[in-house]
Amino acid sequence: MTLQLTGVSLTHANGVQALRDVDLHIGAGEQVAIIGPSGAGKSSLLNLLATALRPGSGELQVLGERAWKLSARQRQRLRARIGLVHQSPPLPPRQRVVTAVLAGKLGQWSLGRSLLNLLHPVDIPGARAALARLDLSDKLFAQCQQLSGGQLQRVGVARVLYQAPEVLLADEPVSAMDPVLAGHTLSVLCRHAREHNVTLVASLHAVELALAHFPRIIGLRDGQILFDLPASEVDHELLDKLYANEQLQSPPTPAPPLSVQIPRC
16 A cells, blocks of 8 residues: 555644544555545645654554654655645745746755755756646746746646655645636646556545546545545535535535536546
C-alpha cells in the first residue's frame, strides 16, 4: 500500500478532534476523492498523509515507511516524494511565477542549486511546460500578486506537477475556479497520475466533480469515514446522510451538466 492509516486519531492543539480511529488503505496509482461537509476533517487527513501533521494515536505508513518512526532527515527525504496542493497556495506576493513553480523541486535539489534558483531560474523551459498544461504559460514571469485566486491555484498545481512526486495530495485545488476550468484542471491532474502511476488523493467540496473524475470516493463526516466506495455506487441516499443538517446540501445530480462534463481519467 502507498498510503495506510491504522486506527489513526488526531486532536488539534485547540482541543478539536479532527479524526477519529480512521483506517484507510490506498494503493499505488489509485485516484481517490474525499468529500464531506465543512469541518469533516478532509484537510486534516491530507496533512496527515503529507506528514505535515503527526497523528495523536494509531499508525501512518507512506510509501512503505512508518513516517513518524523515521529520523527528521529521513522524514524530509520522504516528504520530497510527496506533493501537496494547497487550497490557498502559500506563494509570496512578489515572487515570480517561474520561481514559484521551480520551488517544487527544492526538496530534491542541492542547497547550491536551490540558492542559485532564487537568483536566476535554473529551468525556465521546465516551468513553462508545467504552466502550459494549465494554460498559464503567458504568466511565466508575472508576480504572484498579479494573479487571480484561480490562477494562483493553477500555479500551485503546476508547482506540484513540476515536482513530479510519487504521491500527489490536493486540498480543494479548484475551489476558486469556474466549473469548466475546474474540470480541466482536475482532468490534467488525473491524466498525470494515470500516465506516471502517481497516487492521487484530492479533497473536493463539489460532489459532481468528484464523481465525474475519480473512480473511488471516500465520504468523511465528523472525523470518521462514512463510506468508501466506487463512484458508481455513491447514490443520493448516501450523499444525504453525508451532508445531513448542512445548509448546503449535496448536489441533486451525481454528475455535472453535459456542457462541462469531462470524461473520467
